[in-house]
Amino acid sequence: MIQVKNLVTTYGDFTAVDDVSFTAEAGRVTGFLGPNGAGKSTTMRVMTGLTPATRGTATVLGTPYAALQNPGRHVGVLLDASAQHAGRTGREVLTLGAMTLGINNRRVDQMLEVVGLTQQEAKRRVRNYSLGMRQRLGLANALLGDPKVLILDEPANGLDPAGIRWMRDLLDTFAGEGGTVLLSSHLLHEIEKIADDIVVIGRGRIVAQGTKEELLRPSGSLVRSIDDSKLQAALVAEGIEANPVPGGGLSVDAETPRVGSIAFAAGVMLTELRGADSQGLEDMFLTLTSDDARQETAA
Template sequence: MVWRPCHPGGKGSEMSDGQITVSGLTKRYKNLLAVDGLSFTVQSGRVTGFLGPNGAGKTTTLRMLLNLVTPTAGTATIGGARYADLTDPVRTVGAVLEASAAHRGRTGRNHLRVLCAAAGLPDHRADDVLELVGLTPAAKRKFKGYSLGMRQRLGIAAAMLGDPKVLILDEPANGLDPEGIRWMRGFLQSLAKQGRTVLVSSHLLSEMELLADDVVIIAAGKLVRQGPVAEVLASMSTSAHVRVRTPQADALAAALAGIPGAVVTPRADGTLLVTGVEAPAVGKAALAASVELHELTPERPDLEGVFLELTAGKAGIR
């Protein structure tokens, strides 16, 4: 398709000033402290995953960022300005905090045209964004006939009407099938490559590991860890983890017993988990003891494991 931005310079350098900065953000509802002194940054040109257990304060934080909830303390800015102070918010920020809602009898195209009229945008933007999210074939279908996945795409189309520098999405993959999730991943990554800021909240940790450049992990309203995905994963890898499959498990355990720090743990699937020693050392010990190996695989921590370890025991609601 031919992308027609709403304003000059819709790509390139203008997309670089959409950094999100959250500083000391706090929200208290009577006896409930939903967000507690939260601080983090989201850089332009990258996809940032916003992660946390249920009740961790993610949605409350996003709503404060979009001026839908007033903070008890602290600030949340986009490009250095509060959302309420943006001169042209629809062209700066696009957001989807839940599956798109629309009049049941209105078509997808007409729903978007109504939003264009309200925002002072040209009608052609409705067709532009429908094509962008792959909904052109359903443009004339009424909203009541849209699946949840189609409603998610329509919501993203609405968020993109102003060709914004910043995109904020809360659980955008809900209702999407595997093909739709793959499309979503490519779409959001392509926006980040254009220099846009993309902040995505999700519970699909395996997908976030594939999608995100950076992660912000919170629990009980507080920051637990922030950084590039690779660095966060590496920071939790305090010792080597090697998966071994052998018909001579006892012999291998005996061979490794003389290596300081090596621990062998049987797994339910018949493999052994060897920690405290690298894979080459395991192979060398097996060779010296004439132990037959069927598998020798170094394991790295995944985002799900790191997330569970970082948030373990931290209550989501107080």
């Protein structure tokens, strides 16, 4: 389990993380989402002991990361797949990791097999690895100590579709065996497939969190009538937001019984009334972070 409570991290006058609290539960995959500059990486660096918190706490398995005895045996971390010694071979990277953790070198071969790096590839210098191969090596390093928790920042970068599916299956199996996974990714489609819980951060603050089902559950109604303008006016008069949709009809921020009652009272005949379609993760993400996303402009 990972617990973050009232976490604040400042750099001078800039607040990168502002009173962030959430929990990543054991046996579940938690997707950690936000635009560039939202505070995701800073939060993950605090929980892995790389950046000090100004206030608040971040604990892993009930303990601050820096206080864990031999932390790699408890927590597997992958924050930057490119931050590996380019002059060493993949096998050397893992062998040094095994020595540091005090585990048998047999684990190196096991992890190479788990992440799909061949013996020939393991003999190559990391500088000659593709980004996808570095991601696999980074995951092997994170899993080397047989941890109970994985903290992964953009682990799918550079992976081809087959590699992304492999990673999804790997993390699903890890969580299914009782492990905790905190996963940051810009691949929203993949997060939607694998995550059990979702935490969304914008401008350093949590803007939404909950189970995937809770956050993506459809709300509101879609209604069509013989006089949409009159119906819209009646809904707005009751304090209900109603917006025209392409092809006719209204998207209404109210459930169907309420909409039907107002239409009846206004004397408007309905031709269709149903619950709104389920919102996808991308739509939800863009809606929640539209005011927080960094605006990119050409130089």
